[in-house]
Amino acid sequence: MFLRVARHTNDLERIVDFYVNILSFELLGDFQNHNNYDGVFIGKSGLDWHFEFTKSHEDANHTFDQDDVIVLYPKSIIDYDVLVSNVIHGNIPILTANNPFWNENGVMFMDPDGYRIVLSPLKAIINEIN
Incomplete structure (x- = not known):
């Protein structure tokens, strides 16, 4: 099984900087204007999972609690x-x-x-x- 955790963001640049430069993940790929979304894939090469972060014309609306x-x-x-x-x-x-x-x-x-x-x-x- 493969796992992708996908999440919308308002600032791809800050997300990439954080996950690559602070948490030492790799930028595995990216895309622009795919059905009005830009995005990045961040993880570690050779693993069966990665994060996908997307940005579009709609603002991200995150709702979560302290235990998420x-x-x-x-x-x-x-x-x-x-x-x-x-x-x-x-x-x-x-x-x-x-x-x-x-x-x-x-x-x-x-x-x-x-x-x-x-x-x-x-x-x-x-x-x-x-």
Whole structure:
């Protein structure tokens, strides 16, 4: 199975900058004026998933609550530390999560559209499953 998480945005440039330069994803592709949408595909080469962000003449209307979270598990503690450092050096505020599990097992912050993201060391998911 392949997974694409598609989301509309008002600012593709800021989204690309955030996901590529802060979170170290790759710009896998893009398109312009496809049925009045511009868009980008962001992820990691060779994986079975990616994010698609689109922009059109209609404004994005995001509605979500504090527990709607994208959780990313870097493969190593070194990768985790680098990404957290990128967030801090990017002057992106660290948030207190509504769910205390994320405060104990990672850091939460928001992307340019206001979606919450958690970076959590891979050991946290291993501990959670076991």
